[in-house]
Amino acid sequence: PVTDGSRELHSLCAQLEFLLQFDLKERRSFFGQRKDYWDFLCQGLAQRRQEHEGIRFVTSLDKLKTPVGRGRAFLRYCLVHRQLAESLQLCLLDPETLCEWYYARSPFLSPQRRAEILGILYELDSVTFHLAL
Numbered sequence: 001p002v003t004d005g006s007r008e009l010h011s012l013c014a015q016l017e018f019l020l021q022f023d024l025k026e027r028r029s030f031f032g033q034r035k036d037y038w039d040f041l042c043q044g045l046a047q048r049r050q051e052h053e054g055i056r057f058v059t060s061l062d063k064l065k066t067p068v069g070r071g072r073a074f075l076r077y078c079l080v081h082r083q084l085a086e087s088l089q090l091c092l093l094d095p096e097t098l099c100e101w102y103y104a105r106s107p108f109l110s111p112q113r114r115a116e117i118l119g120i121l122y123e124l125d126s127v128t129f130h131l132a133l
Contacts, residue, residue, distance in 0.1 A: 013076070
């Protein structure tokens, strides 16, 4: 199993975060706080499901104050529960929402790249992750 001490884990999480932030449009909340991929994931999952256990879990963690911290915790939760590919796929279903959040260079806006990314993420479901949440 992959644990918190694994170098590969840190590289994987950094690459996932880079991918989710690449060509992300700058958006702000009502109070002026910059939105990040965490907000994109929350919106995308809310459009497809009533509630996602990972979102509920992360929002219950009082120590997490920033969207980036919440996003990182969500990625870890999804890796442990083998839900990353499915969760991201749900967020990527609506082209209009993708265009609201990402500029044209984002690989999520290319159907071929999106399929490649999701295929690789579904392969991660066969890997066991034992991470501190």
